[in-house]
Amino acid sequence: MSKIVMCRTIDGKEQEVPTEDLIFRPSVYGVAVRDEKVLLSPQWDGYDFPGGGINLGETIDEAFRREILEETGLDAERGEVLACESDFFIHPYSKKPYHTILAYYLCRNVSGEISDEHFDANEKQYAKKAEWVDMSRIRNLKFYNPVDSVAIIEKAIKARRAHEV
Numbered sequence: 001m002s003k004i005v006m007c008r009t010i011d012g013k014e015q016e017v018p019t020e021d022l023i024f025r026p027s028v029y030g031v032a033v034r035d036e037k038v039l040l041s042p043q044w045d046g047y048d049f050p051g052g053g054i055n056l057g058e059t060i061d062e063a064f065r066r067e068i069l070e071e072t073g074l075d076a077e078r079g080e081v082l083a084c085e086s087d088f089f090i091h092p093y094s095k096k097p098y099h100t101i102l103a104y105y106l107c108r109n110v111s112g113e114i115s116d117e118h119f120d121a122n123e124k125q126y127a128k129k130a131e132w133v134d135m136s137r138i139r140n141l142k143f144y145n146p147v148d149s150v151a152i153i154e155k156a157i158k159a160r161r162a163h164e165v
Helices: 060-072 121-126 135-140 149-164
Strands: 004-008 014-018 027-031 037-043 046-048 051-053 075-090 097-111 131-134
Touching: 004 097, 014 075, 027 037, 027 060, 027 075, 027 149, 037 060, 037 135, 051 060, 060 075, 060 097, 075 149, 097 149, 131 135, 135 149
Parallel strands: 004 075, 027 097
Antiparallel strands: 004 014, 027 051, 037 046, 037 131, 075 097
């Protein structure tokens, strides 16, 4: 008998899924902070950190740089890990169940201009151009991820300040 896990849907509901039906998808996300602002990707009626799945044969650094570029148009280097969590979710378009490991990293040496020119077909349906969001707003935002986004942003601010000293 297989184990059953609860996968969350985009609207916050839960669905039982046998583990043999899960697709494993490790992913990386970037947290960029500067001038009392955080870089976020508007998605649906909320936000998420820029990032996404690591492709087979891709290193963490390669995936990090590719995902940040795709979702923001910016170049960034991967800094220290801020958080690492697991999640089970149903993909909003394919309806397939996923088991993911989400690794959140501080962005270093962010450069370039924000753009949506690298969005893939799915991102064009639900995402808008990334934006620098004022820190005073973060506690009131709706985030589309299973982590404590505010705590991760606060950790990123401390990590960035530690490197500036």
